[in-house]
Amino acid sequence: DAMVIQNPRYQVTQFGKPVTLSCSQTLNHNVMYWYQQKSSQAPKLLFHYYDKDFNNEADTPDNFQSRRPNTSFCFLDIRSPGLGDAAMYLCATSRALPSGGETQYFGPGTRLLVL
Amino acid sequence: DQQVKQNSPSLSVQEGRISILNCDYTNSMFDYFLWYKKYPAEGPTFLISISSIKDKNEDGRFTVFLNKSAKHLSLHIVPSQPGDSAVYFCAVAYGGSQGNLIFGKGTKLSVKP
Numbered sequence: 001d002a003m004v005i006q007n008p009r010y011q012v013t014q015f016g017k018p019v020t021l022s023c024s025q026t027l028n029h030n031v032m033y034w035y036q037q038k039s040s041q042a043p044k045l046l047f048h049y050y051d052k053d054f055n056n057e058a059d060t061p062d063n064f065q066s067r068r069p070n071t072s073f074c075f076l077d078i079r080s081p082g083l084g085d086a087a088m089y090l091c092a093t094s095r096a097l098p099s100g101g102e103t104q105y106f107g108p109g110t111r112l113l114v115l
Numbered sequence: 116d117q118q119v120k121q122n123s124p125s126l127s128v129q130e131g132r133i134s135i136l137n138c139d140y141t142n143s144m145f146d147y148f149l150w151y152k153k154y155p156a157e158g159p160t161f162l163i164s165i166s167s168i169k170d171k172n173e174d175g176r177f178t179v180f181l182n183k184s185a186k187h188l189s190l191h192i193v194p195s196q197p198g199d200s201a202v203y204f205c206a207v208a209y210g211g212s213q214g215n216l217i218f219g220k221g222t223k224l225s226v227k228p
Contacts, residue, residue, distance in 0.1 A: 004158070033215070042119070042204070042218040043159070090158055097208075097215065103149075104216060106158030 003027050004107035006091050012113045013081050021076040021110045023091030031097060032074040033104065034066060035090040043090055049074060050097065078112075086114045118142055119207055121219035128226050134192040136222050138205030141186065147208035148181060149216070150190050152201045159204055163190070195226045 005024045013019040023032065031050050035043040047056045049068040063085070065077040078085055088111050092104040120139045128134045136150075146167040151159035165172040165179045165188075172179050178191045192199055205219040 006158075040124070040220060042117075042220045044218075045215050048215065092158070103161040103164070106151075106160065108156065108158045 004091060004093055004105050006089075006107035006110050008110060009108060010111050010113070012115060013078075014115050015083065016080045019078050019081055019112070021078075021089050021091075021112070023074045023076070023107055024072050025093045025105075026072070027093055027095075027105060028071060029093035029095050029105070030071075031094045031102075032068060033092040033094075034064075034074070034076045035092065037088040037090060037109075039087075046076070081112070081114045083114050086112055088112075116141070117219075119205055119217050119219040121203075121205055121222050123222050124220070125223040125225070128195045128224065130197055130226055130228050131194045134190075134195045134199065134224055134226065136190040136192075136203050136205075136224065138188040138190075138219055139186060140188065140205075140207050142207075142209065143183070143186065145207040145209050145217075148179070148188050149206045149208070150177075150179060151204040151206060151218075153204065153221070154201050162203070192224075195224075197226050197228050200224055200226050 007022050033048040034046045037043040046060045067075045088109045090109045091107040094102040094104045096102045118141050149164040150162040152162045153159040163174050163177050163179050165181050180189045202221040202223045204221045206216045
């Protein structure tokens with residue numbers, strides 16, 4: 001049973017054309033995260049939502065935005081994708097923040113290609 | 116600067132032998148340590164974790180060791196199986212209400228039959 005679902009699995013967009021990646025979860029978890037992972041690099045946290053509270057990492061570019069309309073869904077919006085934004089985007093969820101020992105559950109990722 | 120380092124991009128081990136994956140971290144304030152496993156075309160999945168109050172945690176074939184003085188974490192897989200072939204990510208969590216995970220770059224483990 002899929003628990004964290006990401007659509008689409010592959011997304012091709014044009015330089016500068018806004019794109020939205022989606023994530024949904026069936027776990028009813030409080031926290032949802034978006035990570036960016038470039039080839040051979042560590043997954044890098046962009047931001048997370050704890051319920052409706054949005055938490056942006058200090059070095060996340062303004063080009064990246066997120067929306068969480070309800071518990072189950074979270075969206076990543078890239079307003080003007082550049083070539084450097086081509087990467088795997090991973091969505092994850094957890095009941096609480098990981099410092100309390102909570103496990104994060106990841107979706108399969110969306111691979112974004114910018115032409 | 117990387118706060119979590121996995122210095123071996125890849126590791127090859129014979130089936131049945133021990134696999135040892137290593138991870139070093141820089142901040143002594145990190146208090147929770149995890150290993151994730153990732154197969155191609157899938158997201159990372161949680162494997163095993165350890166808190167800073169322990170130095171060892173075991174789950175079946177998987178054991179994680181924590182050496183706080185050396186700021187070093189290792190994952191032992193015994194015996195290794197071909198199905199263990201994957202990328203293994205070390206991750207650390209820091210305390211406080213805004214704590215999140217910081218990942219290493221991963222080590223690709225290949226277990227040969």
